[in-house]
Amino acid sequence: MEVIERVDTIRERMQTLRCSGKRIGFVPTMGALHEGHLQLLRASVQENDITVCSIFVNPTQFNNPDDYKLYPRTIAQDTELLKTVGCDILFAPKAEDVYVQQSLLQFSFGPLEAVMEGEHRPGHFNGVATVVSKLFHFVQPHRAYFGQKDLQQVAIVKQLVQGLSFDVEVVRYPIVREEDGLAMSSRNKRLDAKQRQTAPSLYGALQLAKQQLGNKPVYSIKAAVEAYLSSMDEVQLEYFEITDPDTLRPLTNVQPGQEVALCIAAFVGPVRLIDNMLVNLNEV
Numbered sequence: 001m002e003v004i005e006r007v008d009t010i011r012e013r014m015q016t017l018r019c020s021g022k023r024i025g026f027v028p029t030m031g032a033l034h035e036g037h038l039q040l041l042r043a044s045v046q047e048n049d050i051t052v053c054s055i056f057v058n059p060t061q062f063n064n065p066d067d068y069k070l071y072p073r074t075i076a077q078d079t080e081l082l083k084t085v086g087c088d089i090l091f092a093p094k095a096e097d098v099y100v101q102q103s104l105l106q107f108s109f110g111p112l113e114a115v116m117e118g119e120h121r122p123g124h125f126n127g128v129a130t131v132v133s134k135l136f137h138f139v140q141p142h143r144a145y146f147g148q149k150d151l152q153q154v155a156i157v158k159q160l161v162q163g164l165s166f167d168v169e170v171v172r173y174p175i176v177r178e179e180d181g182l183a184m185s186s187r188n189k190r191l192d193a194k195q196r197q198t199a200p201s202l203y204g205a206l207q208l209a210k211q212q213l214g215n216k217p218v219y220s221i222k223a224a225v226e227a228y229l230s231s232m233d234e235v236q237l238e239y240f241e242i243t244d245p246d247t248l249r250p251l252t253n254v255q256p257g258q259e260v261a262l263c264i265a266a267f268v269g270p271v272r273l274i275d276n277m278l279v280n281l282n283e284v
């Protein structure tokens with residue numbers, strides 16, 4: 001596996017690969033790789049000629065300085081994991097090379113960023129859109145793979161790709177869960193043993209909501225989720241929404257046959273986790 005740190009080097013390398021007709025798959029990450037990332041990488045290796053993984057803890061998408069400082073950084077271990085799945089190129093740039101000047105760009109995603117993550121993490125999606133645009137320019141992929149755990153991020157990236165006419169196919173890959181249901185996330189590494197035991201309650205809340213969908217009104221499902229999580233040690237619910245799966249607009253009622261996305265964010269101790277579940281009301 002090639003390891004490239006410099007932006008001018010990755011640009012040149014990718015230009016050569018594209019000109020020689022190679023199909024490029026790209027998995028952008030912030031490192032601390034887990035099985036969820038590895039599944040994205042395996043899919044890319046299978047579906048493309050060349051797979052590039054980027055590891056870059058992007059400072060502009062953190063609205064909380066502690067979250068940025070404490071974000072797990074495990075580059076040596078990540079490099080070994082990438083070799084096991086057949087990744088061809090690791091791109092691990094330095095912040096000063098990605099942001100040569102402070103970025104003053106302002107993206108607007110309209111209603112899509114007015115809810116959930118956009119509402120609770122001001123500036124987050126601006127940072128994501130800025131860095132994803134830069135990474136797409138550097139890597140020039142044909143396909144880019146994103147995990148469904150960050151459902152709203154995938155919708156934002158799709159809107160970015162469409163709005164700026166990037167010639168990139170965005171692939172959304174299903175959530176990968178631990179045996180107890182906890183959605184895999186790099187932030188799980190920050191949970192202590194007790195918090196790790198209560199963290200699957202986010203998935204428990206989604207399952208509870210799924211059971212009640214179609215039988216109870218939305219407001220009562222939301223109240224049941226709140227009550228369930230308030231009985232959990234060290235869990236502080238930030239939001240739970242039943243949303244349209246495409247626009248992510250929160251719904252106040254649902255119809256038979258409708259597809260919805262159940263979305264949740266909560267602190268477990270000091271660690272903020274998110275999760276979601278796509279549900280077809282015909283199947284509940």
Ligand code: PAF
Nearest residue numbers: 028029030058128131150
């Ligand atoms: O999902 C992530 O890890 C990040 O938001 C991404 C897409 C790599 C951009 O920094």
